[in-house]
Amino acid sequence: MKRFDKQFKLEAVAMVLEQERSVPVVAKELGIHVNTLYKWINQFENHKEDAFPGSGNLLPENEEIRRLKKMIADLQEENAILKKATAIFAKHQK
Incomplete structure (x- = not known):
């Protein structure tokens, strides 16, 4: 093409x-x-x-959507790590 x-x-x-x-x-x-x-x-x-x-380039609004989705994924991963760490620390407190 x-x-x-x-x-x-x-x-x-x-x-x-x-x-x-x-x-x-x-x-x-x-x-x-x-x-x-x-x-x-x-x-x-x-x-x-x-x-x-x-x-390979995106329209500005699509680029912003991509950036925000990555930010959400990063924050979700950080939350999961913090939840696991909280559970581990809570276990050691008992």
Whole structure:
């Protein structure tokens, strides 16, 4: 599957949105499927400058979700360790 960089996608979207050219014409000129161009336009309209983050990169809101999930997992692990330590200390107090 052919990959297109962010700049290519932005230029394709601009041809439709700024130059008011039709999606089928632009898609044919660029050698991409019409649905692909519609998808890029939708992504751009939803995320503006954050659209097309690139391979391995996430949109800012997804990056924040990933960070928070990791933080929750770390805190859960710390809690489990503290509970075990509390149980051990309580056992030795008797």
